[in-house]
Amino acid sequence: MKRLLLWPLMVVLASACRGPQPKPSAETPQARTALSIQWRPVDNLVGRGRFFHSALTLENQGPVALGSSGWKLYFSFSRRFLKDGEGNVDLVQALEKQGIRISKADLAGSGDYHVLEPLAGFQPLLPGERRTFDLLANYQAILKTDAPAGFHVVFSGEPSRRGVAFAVPLTVEFDVSDRKQTTRFGGDVLPVPTPELRHAENPAFQSLALAARLLPVPRRVKEGAGRVTLRGDIDIGHAPALAGEAAYLASALRDVLAASITTRPDGGDARISLRLDATLDIDGDGARDAEGYLLEVKNGRVSIIGADAAGAFYGIQTLRQLVPTEAYAAAVRPGGRQSELSLPEVSIADAPGFVYRGMHLDVARHFQSKETIKKLLDVLAHFKINTFHFHLTDDEGWRIEIPGIPELTSYGARRGFDPAEAGMLHMAMGSGDNREGGDPLDLEPVRREEVGRALPPAYQGFEPEMLNFVGKGSGFYTARDFEEILAYATERHIDVIPEIDVPGHSRAAVRAMEYRHRVFQGSDPLRASEYRLSDPEDTSEHLSVQSYTDNFLNPCLESTYAFLDKVVRELKARYDAVPGARLVAIHGGGDELPSLRSNVWWQGSPQCKRNSATRDLSDVQLFNHFLTRWHRIITSTGARMTGWDDVLHHGLALEGFIPMPWSNVWGWGREGDAYTYANQGYQVVLAHATNLYLDMAYDKDPDEPGAAWANFVDDQRTFEYRPFDIFSNATEDAMGRPIAPSTWKDKERLSAAGKKNVLGMQGLLWAENVKTPQVLEYLAFPRMLGVAERAWNPELPPVSEMPALWARYTNSLGQYVLPRLGVYRAVDVRGELPERLGVNYRIPLPGARRVEGRLEANVLFPGFVLEYSTDAGGTWSVYSGPVPVSGKVLLRTRAGDGRFSRTAELD
Structure with a gap:
């Protein structure tokens, strides 16, 4: 049975987050917070779509036992926990028997914020001990991001100040071979993707005409036989109303081309011209096509005519897509901008289908x-x-x-x-005040680089x-x-x-205006009530799909x-x-x-009954x-x-x-x-x-x-x-x-x-x-x-x-569109953006199969490089065609910008 264990390192929080510190004694909060937590789904099928079973494991890595009182464990979870005794003939919630209680953590009892705390019968969790608690919650959990998040522990007696809550690291475990963990209920027939399934779905490589390399695909493209080269002094002539578009184009060209690029009013002789034609009719129906454009690259010049300024701008975007990918990749390196750009001769007429x-x-x-x-x-x-x-x-x-x-x-x-x-507002969705202080949360889980991991998060998945x-x-x-x-x-x-x-969906505003009311009710009652959004006497009860009970205006x-x-x-x-x-x-x-059917919106509001227009x-x-x-x-x-x-x-x-x-x-x-x-x-x-x-x-x-x-x-x-x-x-x-x-x-x-x-x-x-x-x-x-x-x-x-059509699109992405996106530099006309190149688009996992002892591999976006390893990732080889392999094979996709997909495993 193959198990995927994420972040297996259990972190002792005391010193790692803040650098060298005195060794904590058994009496310090730092020592008491040497906890770690693991969560895993157990059975999504048990509740037949109504609820699922998961397991939460606490490990006490500190020198002091966790007893039957004196601590609370807070976290976010988007699911509703079943009450004790709820369930079905197969399984019922039994938190009290396990010595714990789980309830809403905030005073209002609203949202996804929960607290787990021990009951009087809780058996102390001794130093070095692990204990698993069985939990039932509504719906299902089949993805790692379905897990609870943002765990933090509080000990009684701690003052209400920075440091009162100590973060606890969480790991998530999934067994992808266990159908109970990856199936929502009996009617779920979707498989978990495998290399074999991906291989069967991935298209073959194909060469593409120029039109198919552009996105969105223009309506009409007529390719010429030659090339137009931009180098040296390049002037962009523009209509008076297109000065902004000309400046944008100049900035975009400077990002990729080492040349002198200037803009000026169009006199008819510029290398690149931007003009307007308010009668431009691309589809031939006799009506002007808003946002349409004509782009012509020939005879050493570039001409863009827009039906309006937006059309001229979209012509510029198409022109940018004609620049070779190699030029964009070279420009990423300091001093790497090329001294000339070679563009294909082409005539393009285009307009959008939707406004x-x-x-x-x-x-x-x-x-x-x-x-x-x-x-x-x-x-x-x-x-x-x-x-x-x-x-x-x-x-x-x-x-x-x-x-x-x-x-x-x-x-x-x-x-x-x-x-x-x-x-x-209380913590929600596993996050609070941005790890920057300002709320009483301390000793956050260490980041990868702090515990000796080689790379920062790739964010190619979970x-x-x-x-x-x-x-x-x-x-x-x-x-x-x-x-x-x-x-x-x-x-x-x-x-x-x-x-x-x-x-x-208005809780942030409602709570903020209640805060305003508290601040001013003693000193300025009119100001306190000026923007109040809720009736404090309202007895209406509702529960939103996100578990809020107080989020209505x-x-x-x-x-x-x-x-x-x-x-x-x-x-x-x-x-x-x-x-x-x-x-x-x-x-x-x-x-x-x-x-x-099961909620009341405002019928319990006395203010509604007092108002003659709404009573x-x-x-x-x-x-x-x-x-x-x-x-x-x-x-x-x-x-x-x-x-x-x-x-x-x-x-x-x-x-x-x-x-x-x-x-x-x-x-x-x-x-x-x-x-x-x-x-x-x-x-x-x-x-x-x-x-x-x-x-x-x-x-x-x-x-x-x-x-x-x-x-x-x-x-x-x-x-x-x-x-x-x-x-x-x-x-x-x-x-x-x-x-x-x-x-x-x-x-x-x-x-x-x-x-x-x-x-x-x-x-x-x-x-x-x-x-x-x-x-x-x-x-x-x-x-x-x-x-x-x-x-x-x-x-x-x-x-x-x-x-x-799908095969053409995926080839276009793999060969042209995504390689450019990986080295994309946002056009920054006024120098207002920090330097961060590229877009972290999703890199697809390889498809693969074994045929008579030979590895056959492909990828959703043909043109990407595939790599494989037969020594558990110790060394990697570029896949160029069927190759003999034995045993377990690891595969990954490499994008042109050097990033990798997650690793796929072929047994």
């Missing part, structure tokens, strides 16, 4: 710096994405400064060890750090930061759509609308301060209020009442309101509202909602979880970070997504079970008019597991490239022709 081509990023669950956001925006612009949906608020954090309401960020943007939440306090639980963008991001996006023709997610308080109006006015002020920035829409959230309204009517006023607040700025399609689930009609349908999980019943809304006249942005949620794990390998509730989403799912016929994608459910085409016979299809109402689509990256910039890039790329391709070219050939 909305987007990416959504959640920074509420884990914060990302403005530099990370800027780099991401430049990469997205390179692939002609034009909308950035910025999810700025949620239960776990409020990430934008609102002048006049400082508590939103001084309190609501901070997480840490504060169970009473007196000064910040890393133990992801469960051990890595990630920014705290952080926010100042008003100036946000304006910088807007300016950077505007320069790249990207519209930023801010999201304020209400009335659910109250729709009956005028202070709720005063708050939202203030937030929106300050958002608009940020856009007004940035020349050219467009506030085209504000996303109002509106999603995931829990079912009223007779049901919860559904209160929801619609709130959203009607929220819509009015948003549209008063001149922006449109967009939001999750939940806004429309209860019969509400909002003029100009743009729904984003997301919950199309096969079998849930809402698969065709997007088409229903479009046919009704709503303009729709597709955000379907089954194909476009980039936080879903790539596949069922336990080392793939992410979630799995909607689907496993790999590169093929984003690339082959059919915006106008999603039912063609619905061939199997999330468990891998085939779905008969007849299942969808009664679902509404797009009408001709409805098709015109599909504005576009976006990839979505929720951040429960996005704890570092490297994880962000791993989860986003290359899947986001499939989104970019499909948003630019939404029409697809018949399903029978898709294998050939």
Whole structure:
């Protein structure tokens, strides 16, 4: 039986984190915190889909026993623990018999924060002893990122100061050969990927024409016979309205070419010219094609003509893709820029299929710096994405400064060890105050380099750090930061759509305003209640899917609308301060209020009963009442309101509202909602979880970070997504079970008019597991490239022709697109980014099989290098064709930038 044991080194925390220190005595907290924890799933099948069995093992490596009192172990876990006695005929929860109790750790009893503490009958855990506790929790756990995270221990009597909580390292164990650990329940027929399965699916190498090397693929490409060489003095002539685009191109060329590059108004004689033609018609239908362009490289010159400034910008991006990969790779080295660039002669005519081509990023669950956001925006612009949906608020954090309401960020943007939440939000999702101090958490688990490991985390899949306090639980963008991001996006023709997610998913705001109320209630009662969002007398009980019980705004308080109006006015002020920035829409959230079958939203609120406008309204009517006023607040700025399609689930009609349908999980019943809304006249942005949620794990390998509730989403799912016929994608459910085409016979299809109402689509990256910039890039790329391709070219050939198209796409990624992405340098016109080259895209594991004693190997993206080892990784050889091997073989994929995939094992 093969076991995968992660981070097996059990760390004694006392000295490793802080350098040489006096040896702790048996009485010091440092000695008492010499603990380690291991977690493993035991049986996902026992609960038949309702719950699963896991094992938590504590090892006492200190000199003092852990007794029946005096300590508490805190951690984050996204699952709900069953109560004692809950379960089924096979197994019931029995925590008390094991001498422990597990409960919500925060004073409010809300969210994913738990505490394990001993009961009076707990048998002391002696020095050197290991003890395993059997736990039952709802749903299943088949990935390592499903594990609990962020363990820290507290001893009674410790003062409430820095050092009161001591972090405890966690390891995760998975046995991939044990079906009970890797199967969600009996109906789950998806296998864990193996080298043999990958080998059968991977396409063969093929040579590609120029058009197939570009992404998105242009509509028309006519290759010439010659080359155009750029060297020496290069002038970029531009139309008056394209000065910014010319500066961008000049900066991009300087990154790769050692030449004198200048910009000037176009006089018709420049080596590179940027012009506009407002009548540009690419598809020949007699109408101007917005964002379209013509690119011509011939006779020693480069000409780009855009239908508008965005079109000229996209012509520049295509020109950048014509630069040889070798030039980008050389420019990574100091002094490596080439003295000339050789470009193929070509004529390209191109225009997008969708006007909305987007990416959504959640920074509420884990914060990302403005530099990370800027780099991401430049990469997205390179692939002609034009909308950035910025999810700025949620239960776990409020990430934008609102002048006049400082508590939103001084309190609501901070997480840490504060169970009473007196000064910040509690720990969540395994992270707190960013390992930077500021909360009473000390002695964090050591990082790899501190314990002699050779390499820092590669983030090519799961890393133990992801469960051990890595990630920014705290952080926010100042008003100036946000304006910088807007300016950077505007320069790249990207519209930023801010999201304020209400009335659910609002805990950070609600708690921050309760903190404000506490601060001012004695000195300034009016100020204390000015923006209050909850009714303190409300007895309504609800439980969100993320286990929050107090994350709703109250729709009956005028202070709720005063708050939202203030937030929106300050958002608009940020856009007004940035020349050219467009506030085209504000996303109002509106999603995931829990079912009223077992929850109460606001009926227990006395304030609702006192308010003459709301006293007779049901919860559904209160929801619609709130959203009607929220819509009015948003549209008063001149922006449109967009939001999750939940806004429309209860019969509400909002003029100009743009729904984003997301919950199309096969079998849930809402698969065709997007088409229903479009046919009704709503303009729709597709955000379907089954194909476009980039936080879903790539596949069922336990080392793939992410979630799995909607689907496993790999590169093929984003690339082959059919915006106008999603039912063609619905061939199997999330468990891998085939779905008969007849299942969808009664679902509404797009009408001709409805098709015109599909504005576009976006990839979505929720951040429960996005704890570092490297994880962000791993989860986003290359899947986001499939989104970019499909948003630019939404029409697809018949399903029978898709294998050939898929093979062409994967070859393009392997031979051209990803090698450039690995050495990508964000265009930095004003010198505002730190030097960090390359994108940490996911490198696919090799496919392999053994045929008559010979190793045969391939890779999803032909063009990448494969390596194999027959001595357990001691030495590696480049695979160039079938080769005799015996015994266990290890394989890995090497990218052009020198990074490696995880290692695959062929027995």
